[in-house]
Amino acid sequence: MNNKAKNNERKDALIYCRVSTSKQEEKETIKSQVIECEKYAKANGYRIAEVVEETFSGAYLFDRPKLNAEREKIRAGLYDAVICYDIDRLSRKIAHFAIIADEIERHGAQLLFVNTDFDDTPEGELMRSVKTYVAQVEREKIKERTVRGKKNKVQSGKFVRASNLYGYDFDDENKRRIINPKESLIVRRIFEMYLTGTGIRGIYKQLNDEGIDSPATGKRNLTSPKYTNVARHGKSLWNKGAIARILNEPAYSGHTLAWRYKSERGYEKGERYYRIKKRNESEWIEMPDGTTPAIITSEQ
8 A cells, every 4th residue: 555656547546535423524524535535636647436425433334335335346346546535534443444455455456545654654554464364354254154154055955065975966956965766776775785684795795796886986087096996897896985884874864964074175294185074973964854865764
């Protein structure tokens, strides 16, 4: 942020002027701000795109209707500069000031003041440390809102993302699972075999001997050295893990649990990693009946 225009090129500027009370407005305080801001804009080569006058307390940010409308235009990149008479005309709270200043800069505009060389003020010095903090808070707020939105969607019976659970296809329009006729027969068979005494090893051996496609077939790059358990005909084999996952999945009985897993990204020993971890059971969300149609009975 600088009190001087970057160059002599003509650019569009928003002039924002504010007073706290109608009494100040009656004394034409706001008009004097406008006059000085207009002089400043013209002297520094800016075309005045819009002049906004607002009567509202400087202690509030999100309730200011005119400023909020202009912030939408700032985010849309309609202005090259925002010109105010003084720092406290924009906001009296440093946190609010930091949010607006960061927003203006991130969308390619300058924040300019007629009556203050911002870089040389105590506010300017404080801003350099506060901006980092405010940006972190804003990221956490965005993350919290995103998580809350996903939870609300899950609680209403809609999956956040498509699910590849074996035995089902996914209805993208309604965000629900629908039964896959072919795969669901295999799921029923696995449960029936296990309940009649066939062990997990016997189940996956039988399915492999019959050449039945496993859940991983067609979903992985089977030429990758990462996947060594591949049948001679290019199919991924059934194994202990695949059978155990099916036998331990409550969704097959129509009991859908969401929010069971979370992803983690980061660096470890200089290398990037991505992990899927199970959440604490207290975080799990039971989705409404009908979210996943049952393939087997609860008794099974």
